[in-house]
Every structure is written in structure tokens, then in C-alpha cells.
Amino acid sequence: MFTTVLGSIQSKAPRRPVHSLVLWTGLTFFLVAASTYFLSQTRPAVDYFTHRQEEPAAANRTNPLLTKEGIDQFALDHAYPRLGESVNFTGLHQLCNSTKWQPNVYFACNHNAGGLMNVRNMVLNCIRYAIAAGVSGLVMPQMEVRDPVDLRHLRTGEYQSIGFLFDEPWFKEVMKENCGQMEVFDTIDDIPYSGYAMMPDLLNIQAIMEQPRGTKHGMLRNKKPWEFRSRFDKLIKSQNKRPTETSPVIVRLDDRTLFSFPPSFDPPSVLNSLGFTLDFRPDLSALANVIIDRVHKTLNASGNDPYIGLHLRSEPDAGKYWATWDQLANATISTAMNNEIKLVYVASGDTDGVANLTRKAAESGIKVLDKWNVLSDDEKEYLGPFRFDQQAIVDYLALLRSDRFVGSGQSSFSSQLLLRRELLANLTLTEEEKLAEPENVSRDQLAGPGRLGYWDMDWP
Numbered sequence: 001m002f003t004t005v006l007g008s009i010q011s012k013a014p015r016r017p018v019h020s021l022v023l024w025t026g027l028t029f030f031l032v033a034a035s036t037y038f039l040s041q042t043r044p045a046v047d048y049f050t051h052r053q054e055e056p057a058a059a060n061r062t063n064p065l066l067t068k069e070g071i072d073q074f075a076l077d078h079a080y081p082r083l084g085e086s087v088n089f090t091g092l093h094q095l096c097n098s099t100k101w102q103p104n105v106y107f108a109c110n111h112n113a114g115g116l117m118n119v120r121n122m123v124l125n126c127i128r129y130a131i132a133a134g135v136s137g138l139v140m141p142q143m144e145v146r147d148p149v150d151l152r153h154l155r156t157g158e159y160q161s162i163g164f165l166f167d168e169p170w171f172k173e174v175m176k177e178n179c180g181q182m183e184v185f186d187t188i189d190d191i192p193y194s195g196y197a198m199m200p201d202l203l204n205i206q207a208i209m210e211q212p213r214g215t216k217h218g219m220l221r222n223k224k225p226w227e228f229r230s231r232f233d234k235l236i237k238s239q240n241k242r243p244t245e246t247s248p249v250i251v252r253l254d255d256r257t258l259f260s261f262p263p264s265f266d267p268p269s270v271l272n273s274l275g276f277t278l279d280f281r282p283d284l285s286a287l288a289n290v291i292i293d294r295v296h297k298t299l300n301a302s303g304n305d306p307y308i309g310l311h312l313r314s315e316p317d318a319g320k321y322w323a324t325w326d327q328l329a330n331a332t333i334s335t336a337m338n339n340e341i342k343l344v345y346v347a348s349g350d351t352d353g354v355a356n357l358t359r360k361a362a363e364s365g366i367k368v369l370d371k372w373n374v375l376s377d378d379e380k381e382y383l384g385p386f387r388f389d390q391q392a393i394v395d396y397l398a399l400l401r402s403d404r405f406v407g408s409g410q411s412s413f414s415s416q417l418l419l420r421r422e423l424l425a426n427l428t429l430t431e432e433e434k435l436a437e438p439e440n441v442s443r444d445q446l447a448g449p450g451r452l453g454y455w456d457m458d459w460p
């Protein structure tokens, strides 16, 4: 659905202007969001999704999805065309073309941790800083996987390749094609002479930028991205030895890269394409596509029922000032009524909240679905054992493709969805279609106070 129109992804999309309204909104809610973010550093903001234990599979059922051939075929049948396939990466190509590269200096980023969208942001920032530094090689970023029992526990020491969430071959292919000056290595050991490498202490962006070492939201942000390169070069010069082929320098980023690189520093051609270097793994993308197709056929088997995507971020760990169940439910039901939509796809770990919403929505003739009541037994058996943030991929994509979206203003997951949906809408909707949209009724909304997503923090 997006492929035909994504072709000119960045040439048409203008740079986001800094409206004074946005600034005011930002200022007004700074304290609120800052405090919730600050909390999130010690008690991280967890985006919960339905994470039910599935009934054990029937003993006598053979599930083709549990074989390699079966799932590969399933992915092939349903995962394509992929979102990033027709993205214009020329901006990235030009950025890499105009970078001054330095030989024998490498980058590794292994401490990416948190919820799905936060890991994505950190990995993208790693890539962006690696290009800014002009390093000759990047080790495939890794991530630290959350504790499945206590999702607030981020630094578990359980490292995984980003293939845990993302499509590695795709990433390598895009980088090779558009930023070949920076070679991508699978592991640190693959770097030539890595055994003789100098490894400075974990690099903290705030330290190198000489910013206060804050953990608060907004404090992590690099205030002078244009100075990063000269400061990085100084760091390299300050090492005992000049980097050479047989004694390279491997720079490792620490875990403080979340929301560090301000995307608006880049021209729209880069800003609007960098995020597409990371695509989700094909098996879970395929499951999402199956869900989306089925939801569209819920009421009319031969039709294309519109649906609202709801990120019901009303779990008990949501901050005091976050959107409440009431606000999210109200926004969803009024959106449905105003647009004559009869279906809601919900992503939430708030099981009670979903049950209540299902009841309340039914009073208005609206049906509420989630991934578990759309997937078949075989598909559930495949998805069930995946970790929480992997399952979130399926929800993310189902919400991305919904006709309307309602989310929580303080959730980075909701905020990034809003951003990407806006980018895709800018590209897909014609001027007439935009004019045909009901006046002052936004397609998407974030309930509750404050909107994280308008702070130029994340890559669409």
C-alpha cells in the first residue's frame, strides 16, 4: 500500500518547521514530560503489549510455521513488499559521499536497550554518529534484551544481534549500497587486527560534547551536533598512538544515546530516510500483514473495513501524568463515531482495560480486536514464545497501517508512530485527499498532556 508512493520519500517531504505552537507545547509540558522521563531512567517507561500465555498447542497438530521451510515460505508469501523497498536513499548516499572518512577507526554500539522504539532510536543514533565521525567501519550494533519477567529491568547483560528485532541482511544491503565507505562488520573480531586495537573507554556523547551528564529527557540531546566531528577527531588524536592498519582504534558508544542526535540537524532527504535502514524482521512483518488483512475483512469478508489503531498505554506503570484509560477510550470512541468506523485494533498490556474498552465500545456498535483474536492457532503458536518487544513489532505495524490512530502522548512508541504515520500520509495522500479530510479533525491523536514526539527527538 505504501510502496507505490514512497518512491520520492524525501524530495517531497519538507523539513519540519518549528512552529511556535510546538515550542509552547514543548515548554508547557517540559516539566511534566521531563519528570516522567527522568523517572523512566530509574523506572523505565515500559510500553506494554498484550502478552498472554497461550493455551498449549494441541498435541496432535503439526504446525508448518514451526519448521524453517514453513516460516520462510510464510514470510515470503506475506512479508513483501516491504516498507523500505522504494525509499529514496539518495540523501544518505550524498551524506556519505560528502563525509571525510578516516581509516583504521571503527565504531561499535552494543548497549542499546529498552522498548522497541527506544532501541530503534539508539541504533539509528549509533549509525548517524558513526557517519558523523567518518569511521571506516561499523560493527553490527547489538542490543541488550529486557528481562521477560520484569520489563522495567533493561540492563540484563543478555546481548543479542539486532536481528532480534530487525532485518540484518536488509540493513547491510542498504548500507553497502548507500554508504559503502563505512564497511559493516558482523563482530568486533572481524575488524582487521582487532586483537591489536586500542579501545578507549566507552564513549559518552554528552561527555565528548562537554554537556552536563544529565539523564533527563532533553538533557541527553546533543546541543551542538555540528561540533561532534572536531571533538571526535580530538579524542582520536589524544590516544597514545596514531591509528594504523595494524593498530586500529575501536570506539564503543555507551548506553546514553537515546534521543541524543537531533534529526532536524539533517536535511529532509536524510531525516526522512535514515529510519528506513532499519526494517523489521520478515517473519514478524509477515504476521503483521496477515493481521492487517484480516482486520480489514472482519465485518465484510470481501470488503476493506477501516479500523482505528489504539495504543492503550494505560498499564499500571504509566506515569501519573500520562493519558488515562478514560482519555484514551474517549478519544478512540469519539474518533470511531466521527468517522463511522466500526473496528478498533488495540495494542495493550492492560488486560482489564482492554476488556472494559471492548464492553464500552460494544455499546456504540464498535468491535475491538487484538492480535491474539485475529491470528490462527498455528500463528499464535509461532508468535507466543517471542519476547515482549518482538511481539510489539506486530502491533507497531498494525497500528502504523490503521486508518486512524490514537495513542498516548508520553509514550515514545505512540509518538514515533504518529511521526511515521504523518510522514507516510504526507507522501501518500494527494492534495485533494488532504483537502477532503474533515476540517480540524486530525487523522491521528495523542491523548493526555504533552507530546514527546514533537521535540525533534526521533527519526520518522
Ligand SMILES: *[C@@H]1O[C@H](CO)[C@@H](O)[C@H](O)[C@H]1NC(C)=O
Pocket (backbone or CB within 6 Å): 007, 008, 009, 010, 011, 088, 089, 090, 091, 269
Ligand atoms: C531522490 O532524492 C534525490 C535527492 O534528494 C532527488 O534528487 C531525486 O530526484 C530523488 N529521486 C526520486 C526518484 O524521487
Ligand SMILES: *[C@@H]1O[C@H](CO)[C@@H](O)[C@H](O)[C@H]1NC(C)=O
Pocket (backbone or CB within 6 Å): 013, 014, 015, 016, 017, 419, 420, 422, 423, 426, 460
Ligand atoms: C508533513 O507535512 C506537513 C505539511 O507540509 C509538515 O508540516 C510536516 O512536518 C510533515 N511531517 C513529516 C513527518 O514529514
Ligand SMILES: *[C@@H]1O[C@H](CO)[C@@H](O)[C@H](O)[C@H]1NC(C)=O
Pocket (backbone or CB within 6 Å): 060
Ligand atoms: C493424530 O492425527 C492423525 C491424522 O489426523 C490421526 O490419524 C491420529 O489418530 C491422531 N493421533 C492422536 C493421538 O490423536
Ligand SMILES: *[C@@H]1O[C@H](CO)[C@@H](O)[C@H](O)[C@H]1NC(C)=O
Pocket (backbone or CB within 6 Å): 090, 093, 094, 097
Ligand atoms: C558520489 O560521489 C561520486 C564520485 O565523486 C559521484 O560519482 C556520485 O555521483 C556521487 N553520488 C551521489 C549520490 O552524490
Ligand SMILES: *[C@@H]1O[C@H](CO)[C@@H](O)[C@H](O)[C@H]1NC(C)=O
Pocket (backbone or CB within 6 Å): 300, 301, 302, 303, 304
Ligand atoms: C462488502 O464489500 C463489498 C466490496 O467493497 C461491497 O460491494 C458490499 O456491498 C459490502 N457488503 C456490505 C454488507 O457492506
Ligand SMILES: *[C@@H]1O[C@H](CO)[C@@H](O)[C@H](O)[C@H]1NC(C)=O
Pocket (backbone or CB within 6 Å): 326, 327, 330
Ligand atoms: C469520557 O466520556 C464520558 C462520557 O462521554 C465522560 O463522562 C467522561 O468525563 C469522559 N472522560 C474524560 C477523561 O474525558
Ligand SMILES: *[C@@H]1O[C@H](CO)[C@@H](O)[C@H](O)[C@H]1NC(C)=O
Pocket (backbone or CB within 6 Å): 325, 350, 352, 353, 356
Ligand atoms: C474495568 O471495569 C471494572 C468494572 O467496572 C473496574 O472495576 C475496573 O477498574 C476497570 N479497569 C480499568 C483498567 O479501567
Ligand SMILES: *[C@@H]1O[C@H](CO)[C@@H](O)[C@H](O)[C@H]1NC(C)=O
Pocket (backbone or CB within 6 Å): 439, 440
Ligand atoms: C477549524 O479551526 C479554525 C482555526 O482554529 C477555525 O477558525 C475554524 O472555524 C475551524 N473549523 C471547524 C469546522 O471547526
